Amino acid sequence: MKKILYVVLHGSVKSERYYNVKETWGKDIDILFYSDYEDVDKKIIKVSDRTDYGSNEEKHVNVIHYLSENNNDYEWFFFCDDDTFVNTVKMNEFLKNLNQDSVYGSILSETWDRDRTLKYCSGGAGYLIHKNLLSKISKNIKLLNTGFSDVTLGLFLRDMGITIINDDSFKSQSPEFYNIPLDEVKNYITFHYIIYKDQMLHLHNKVS
Secondary structure (H helix, E strand, O other): OEEEEEEEEOOHHHOOHHHHHHOOOOOOOOEEEEEOOOEHHHOEEEOOOOOOHHHHHHHHHHHHHHHHHOOOOEEEEEEEEOOEEEOHHHHHHHHHHOOOOEEEEOEEEOOOOOOOOOEEEOOOOOEEEEHHHHHHHHOOOOOOOOOOHHHHHHHHHHHHOOEEEEOOOEOOOOHHHHOOOHHHHHHOOEEEOOOOHHHHHHHHHHHO
């Protein structure tokens, strides 16, 4: 069984971000993009007709259902955005000792106006889900019209009693936001809001 599939939220409105990922950290790994358009050669699957930000929830719910029915030869699934940088070397180290019954990522709290008690993993920072857990989630998750894919997942994880574990290696902002020197980027798994290819390449060069 293969260890991990990277599952990346993508959109036709900013199609250049596909190359930002594929020509840097996503070059030599197993990766699947889910989007509002399909390109079989690029491993982009269509899970929604919509291109707006609000469609991210629909896309995320649909790709979870898709993955539960396909790609059964992977142990772990890592969900992130196409403006997320991933240090895959560090990720491989991280995968060695994980609890299969928990979801791992960067926990956000008191940020969703409709329920300040909700704790959930940042979609931008990314989160890890084991295949067995993904199957359970797929049987329950549906659209709630929260406007946010990570919030919707968080609501279902809470209702299902699934533990989420915070790890400081997952970052929902750029290194600059945390005053992390570039020489220390190799010690982290993800950074978010990396929107330009030269930014991706710069980070990739620091960890490869």
